[in-house]
Amino acid sequence: MRATADTALAADRAPWAGLASWDVAVATQESADVATLTLTPPEPFSFEPGQFNMLHLAGIGEVPISISGDPADTGSIVHTIRDVGPVTKALCALRPGQRVGVRGPYGTSWPVGAAEGGDLLIVAGGIGLPPLRPALYQALSSRDLFGRMTLLYGARTPADLLYTDELQAWRGRFDLDVQVTVDAADEDWRGNVGVVPGLVSRAQFDPARTTAFVVGPEIMIRFTVRALLTAGVPDDRVFMSMERNMQCAVALCGHCQLGPYLVCRDGPVFTHRALARWLGIREV
Amino acid sequence: MPQTLEPLLRGHKFFAGLDPDHLAVITGCASNVVFPAGVFLFREGTPADAFFLIREGRLALEIAAPNRGPLVLQTLDAGDVAGFSWLIEPHRWEFDGRAVERVHAIQMDGACLRGKCDSDPRLGYELMRRFAGLATNRLQATRLQLLDVYGHARDR
Numbered sequence: 001m002r003a004t005a006d007t008a009l010a011a012d013r014a015p016w017a018g019l020a021s022w023d024v025a026v027a028t029q030e031s032a033d034v035a036t037l038t039l040t041p042p043e044p045f046s047f048e049p050g051q052f053n054m055l056h057l058a059g060i061g062e063v064p065i066s067i068s069g070d071p072a073d074t075g076s077i078v079h080t081i082r083d084v085g086p087v088t089k090a091l092c093a094l095r096p097g098q099r100v101g102v103r104g105p106y107g108t109s110w111p112v113g114a115a116e117g118g119d120l121l122i123v124a125g126g127i128g129l130p131p132l133r134p135a136l137y138q139a140l141s142s143r144d145l146f147g148r149m150t151l152l153y154g155a156r157t158p159a160d161l162l163y164t165d166e167l168q169a170w171r172g173r174f175d176l177d178v179q180v181t182v183d184a185a186d187e188d189w190r191g192n193v194g195v196v197p198g199l200v201s202r203a204q205f206d207p208a209r210t211t212a213f214v215v216g217p218e219i220m221i222r223f224t225v226r227a228l229l230t231a232g233v234p235d236d237r238v239f240m241s242m243e244r245n246m247q248c249a250v251a252l253c254g255h256c257q258l259g260p261y262l263v264c265r266d267g268p269v270f271t272h273r274a275l276a277r278w279l280g281i282r283e284v
Numbered sequence: 285m286p287q288t289l290e291p292l293l294r295g296h297k298f299f300a301g302l303d304p305d306h307l308a309v310i311t312g313c314a315s316n317v318v319f320p321a322g323v324f325l326f327r328e329g330t331p332a333d334a335f336f337l338i339r340e341g342r343l344a345l346e347i348a349a350p351n352r353g354p355l356v357l358q359t360l361d362a363g364d365v366a367g368f369s370w371l372i373e374p375h376r377w378e379f380d381g382r383a384v385e386r387v388h389a390i391q392m393d394g395a396c397l398r399g400k401c402d403s404d405p406r407l408g409y410e411l412m413r414r415f416a417g418l419a420t421n422r423l424q425a426t427r428l429q430l431l432d433v434y435g436h437a438r439d440r
Contacts, residue, residue, distance in 0.1 A: 126434035156434040183429045187346065187354045190384055194358050195428040198421075202361065217433040223424075 015250045019056055019101045024094050025076065030162045034127065035092040036068070036080045039100065044074035048109030049134035050241060050269045054249050055079065056101030061087040064246040064264070067105060068130035070137040077102075080130035080162065106249045108269040110135040110239060115211035119147040121203060121233075123224050125154045125196050125216025129162050131241050131268075132215050136170075143175055150177045150203050154196035154220070157182050158189050179203065196220055200227035207232030214240040222279070225272050238272040289314045292390055296337045298365045298414060306407045313396035317389050325366065325381040325389075332369030332377045333394045338362055341387035345379045358425070359384065368415050370394025 026038035047053075047067050056062040069078030083092045094100060112120075112135050120139055124132050139146060151170065155161045161180065171178045179199045181192035192199070196216065210233050214224050221240050228238050244256040244263040251265035259278030261267060290311045293299050299307065317336075319325055325336060325343065336343070342361050346354040357379065360366050366389075369377050375394070401408030 154434075156432065160434065181359075183432070183434070185356045186352075187344070187356060187382075189356065190342075192342075192359050192361070193344065193356045195425050197428070198425055202363065219428070219431060219433045223428060 015054075015103055015248060015252075016056075019103055021099045022077070022102045024096050024098050024100060027095050030080060031160050033083045033092075034080060034160075034162060035083070036078060037091065037094060037100070038069070039077045039079065039102065040075065041077055041102070045077055045105075046074050047071060047077070047105035047134075049112060049138050050110040050131060051105035051107045052131075052246075052249075052268065053077070053079065053102050053104030054106070055081075055087075055091055056103070057087060057090050058101065060090050062101070062247075063087045063091070064106070064249060065091075066131035066241075066268075068133045071134050072137070072141065080127070082127045104249070106264060108267055110213050110241075110269055111211070112138045115139070116142075116145040117147070118209035118211060119205040120149045121152070121200075121205050121210055121212040121228075122150065123152045123196060123200070123212060123214045123216070123228075125220040125224075126156065126160070127162075128215030128217075128220075128241075129153055132213055133163070135213055140176070147209065148177065148205055149175065150179070150205060152179050152181075152196055152199040152203060154181045154183070154199070154216070157184055158191070177204065195223070197223040197227040200224060200231060205231075205233075208234070211237045212239065214238065218243070218279075229272075235273040235276065236271050239269055240272060240275070241268040242270060242275070243268070289316060289390060292316070292339070293337070296339070296390070297363050298337055298418075302410065306404075306410060309400055309404070309407060310392070310397060313393040313400065315391050315393070317391045319383040319387045319389070321383050321385045323383050325383065325387070326377045328377055328380050330377055332367060332375045334391050335365060335367035335370050335394060336381075336387075336389040336391055338364050338366060339388040339390065341389075342384040343387055344382045344384045346382060347379050354380065354382075358422070365418055368419060370397070371412070371415055 022039040022041050024037055025040045028036040030036055049071055052064045052066045054062050055065050065079045065081055068080045081088050081091045083089045122132050122136055170176050181194050181199055185193050212228050212233055214221050225238055242263050244258055246264045247253045247255040249264045251262045256263040288311050290307055293307055338360055340362050342359055343366055344356045345358045346356045348354050366381055
């Protein structure tokens with residue numbers, strides 16, 4: 001027991017020691033700047049929906065990336081990555097057979113179980129859908145335990161939508177309401193045009209019995225949360241995943257501090273109630 | 285007893301809570317309309333003599349751009365309201381409104397309503413209050429679209 005505790009402590013203090021290297025099994029281009037990597041861990045790998053891994057490329061760098069696959073599948077770990085800089089560009093360029101360093105999983109998770117018995121509302125904007133997909137998989141795997149289940153998803157244009165085949169399949173389900181919107185489109189697009197918070201007022205849910213999970217750019221989160229609170233969803237049932245400058249992922253470096261929290265350790269999933277005070281401070 | 289559109293107006297969220305007397309007055313300006321997919325309910329620059337309470341279907345607000353084809357600014361669904369140009373001079377549509385799919389709506393005659401608002405300022409204030417809320421929501425949504433929140437500063 002003592003040895004285990006010491007090992008854990010050592011791993012926390014030197015998280016890069018003994019970094020595991022995983023094979024890229026599948027690489028899929030989702031859109032112009034987003035790719036999905038399916039990785040094969042050396043041994044079964046368990047995680048909770050909402051957690052993230054640190055992906056490491058020797059000589060280039062390391063980034064936190066949410067796990068976006070099915071938590072029930074411990075043999076294939078999926079990460080969807082947007083090319084926004086040198087490390088993510090190199091990750092998006094990986095091909096099957098190449099390897100990537102992985103450490104994790106880290107962070108808090110979506111309380112899918114706590115949402116049972118009521119309505120579940122999942123709201124994603126842009127690259128916010130990948131961290132929510134594991135929660136949706138888990139909820140759908142025990143669909144009977146929930147009331148109404150809704151996915152609201154917004155992107156910049158139709159070409160920026162992720163997981164389009166899966167979205168199509170989800171839309172075909174009678175037990176899941178999927179509403180997709182884009183900020184701009186041409187006349188060929190037959191779906192919604194408008195912002196994600198606008199979908200909240202159209203969605204069918206019982207506010208007092210609803211649990212909401214929200215991920216997206218922080219401005220989108222802010223307006224979506226406002227719409228949810230206006231609709232009557234309690235602030236301790238509105239959960240969101242924050243994206244801050246995570247570097248070490250083990251609460252050593254302090255780069256991801258948000259008020260009294262370190263996002264890598266105390267997040268990335270928070271209730272709105274916990275964060276509301278700090279999100280309102282411009283300097284934080 | 286003749287059937288009127290009053291129950292449909294009462295059931296539309298835009299008129300939720302409206303004084304029954306006012307509802308009875310504006311029902312005289314309402315007509316039930318259906319537009320097949322692809323049909324334009326209104327065209328940019330033409331006189332705006334109506335607004336639409338959408339009951340079913342989807343409407344696209346769009347603007348024609350040379351060499352780019354129509355660009356969709358926003359879509360409106362059941363429960364939404366299309367048009368406030370009828371209320372604001374010079375009463376001309378600012379955009380095209382095209383039925384993306386078959387649209388069932390209640391068309392409200394703008395000239396008729398303006399006359400009733402002029403003769404009953406309480407009704408005028410109530411309608412103006414509701415349209416001001418609608419315009420504010422649209423403005424906020426447009427600001428969010430302009431912010432292009434899904435764009436990313438270069439990072440790691």
